[in-house]
Structures are given as structure tokens and as C-alpha cells.
Amino acid sequence: MKKYFIILLVIIIIFGLVFWRVKISTAPTLPGDQTHPLSVTNDSAVSAPATVSPAQKNAVLKAPLDRAKERVTKKYFGIFITPASSPVQPERFRGYHTGTDFEIFPEELNTVVPVQAICDGKLILKKSASGYGGVAVQSCNLDNQPVTVVYGHLKLTSIAKSIGDNLSAGDTLGQLGAAYSPETDGERKHLHLSIHKGSAINILGYVQNKSALSDWVDPCQYACK
Ligand SMILES: [Zn+2]
Known part of the structure; x- marks a missing residue:
């Protein structure tokens, strides 16, 4: 049973x-x-990438400074610079400019000028480098391709994030370095912004052959508003 x-x-x-x-x-x-x-x-x-149009993707890139477009008055992307012909005097560089320079307005000379991240991505480098003073590099994706974004002439100690930290587009990255100081390596107060294709870090501000410019993207195609 x-x-x-x-x-x-x-x-x-x-x-x-x-x-x-x-x-x-x-x-x-x-x-x-x-x-x-x-x-x-x-x-x-x-939310698959296939359903997002290129225009929508580009819209996620933010300008690094307010009134960004008005600030591009001296060295735009790809301009050939020599000490004799440069719009900035005195000039110590020669070559094709790999980025875009954003100038300050006169009233910003002695004020804090915050710089915003233009895209979502990790901070992968911050250091003092020859030609820049403080420089930061962020890894991002642009049109589904990896890129590294170089922000040059920053006050190094103003960069609060650590290497490996994520930044969202529009987050404050740091401040512009003081004019003609070690923070800018003796340069005027301005932002050098460049976008290098691929995930390898490259902070070169100038290249000697025009064909080498194809390794960079014109930031103003995306981040000048
Ligand atoms: Zn520059």
C-alpha cells in the first residue's frame, strides 16, 4: 500500500x-x-543602432565651449601653419593643424572657462605634455567607429576625473589653462580640440604631410554650434 x-x-x-x-x-x-x-x-x-540615423548620432556630440563656432577664428582644422604665416604670433610650429582651436573672448582672459566633454566615453589620458601644458584624451565612438578626442591647453589640476572614469557628453572635463603659463605650455589661453581615428592615443598637433590629415576628423563637422 x-x-x-x-x-x-x-x-x-x-x-x-x-x-x-x-x-x-x-x-x-x-x-x-x-x-x-x-x-x-x-x-x-x-534601440538597435540600425534604427538610428546618422543625423541623430551626430546630435549626441556636444560643443566643448559655449558659442563654439564664433571662437574658431585662428587655426581651423587642416590649416597649414609656418612661423612666418601663422595667424598666431610668435609661432613655433610648422605643419598641418590636426584639430580646431577655440579662442577665448576678451572678457574670459582672467576668468574660469570650463570645457565640456563632446561625447560619451572614458578618460584615457591626462598629463602635462610639450606643446600643450595640460592635455586630456577621451575614448569615444563616432559614427560607430572608435575615436580618441584630444583636449589641449587645460589646467591639469582642474580635471576632476581619473583615468578610466566615464564622461558623458556635456559633462565638465576641466578648465582652460591660464594664458602664457605652464598650464598652456606658454601658449595663449585657448582650446585645441582634435579627433583621431581609431583607439590609439595620438596627441600630435601638426602633421607634416597633408595626406596624414586623413587620420583625423574635423571636429567642426560635429562639435561646432
Ligand atoms: Zn591647435
Whole structure:
């Protein structure tokens, strides 16, 4: 008698398990139910890159400074600079400018000028470097390709984030270095912004061959507003 009871119990348990499985797999899903695997799959399908137009992607790049477009008055992307012909005097550099220079307005000479991150991505370098004073590099994606963004002539101690920290577009990265000081390596107070293709760090401000400019992207195609 006890044997039959155990067999009956096992059969009931098996039926119970089968019924439970069927009920789970046919359970209706509420729209936006984040806890159900199916609805998570649907959500990610909605935000898949294929559905985002290039214009929408570009819109996520922020200007590094306010009134950015008005500030590009001296060295734009790709300009060939020599000590004799440079719009900045005196000049010590020669070559094709790999980035865009954003000038300060006269009233900003002795005030704090904050610089914003132009994209979402990690801070991968901050140091003092020849030609820049303080320089920061951020890794980002642009049109689904990896790029590194160089922010030159910053006050190094104003960069609060550490290497590896994430920055969102529009977050304050730091401040412009003081004019003609070690913070700018003796340069005028301004921002040098360049976007280098790929994930390798390259902070060169000038290249000697025009063809080498193809390794950089004109920041004003994306971040001058
Ligand atoms: Zn520059």
C-alpha cells in the first residue's frame, strides 16, 4: 500500500511540474515589463543602432565651449601653419593643424572657462605634455567607429576625473589653462580640440604631410554650434 502511495505522489509531482512549465511559457507579457526576458529583447531591438540615423548620432556630440563656432577664428582644422604665416604670433610650429582651436573672448582672459566633454566615453589620458601644458584624451565612438578626442591647453589640476572614469557628453572635463603659463605650455589661453581615428592615443598637433590629415576628423563637422 505504501509503495502505491509513493508512485501516486511521484506522478502528481511530475504532472504538477509539467503544468507549471506550460503556464510560465504561455503567460501574457505586459508591454514594457523589464523583468521578462522577451520584453528585454524587444526593448533592445527598438534601440538597435540600425534604427538610428546618422543625423541623430551626430546630435549626441556636444560643443566643448559655449558659442563654439564664433571662437574658431585662428587655426581651423587642416590649416597649414609656418612661423612666418601663422595667424598666431610668435609661432613655433610648422605643419598641418590636426584639430580646431577655440579662442577665448576678451572678457574670459582672467576668468574660469570650463570645457565640456563632446561625447560619451572614458578618460584615457591626462598629463602635462610639450606643446600643450595640460592635455586630456577621451575614448569615444563616432559614427560607430572608435575615436580618441584630444583636449589641449587645460589646467591639469582642474580635471576632476581619473583615468578610466566615464564622461558623458556635456559633462565638465576641466578648465582652460591660464594664458602664457605652464598650464598652456606658454601658449595663449585657448582650446585645441582634435579627433583621431581609431583607439590609439595620438596627441600630435601638426602633421607634416597633408595626406596624414586623413587620420583625423574635423571636429567642426560635429562639435561646432
Ligand atoms: Zn591647435
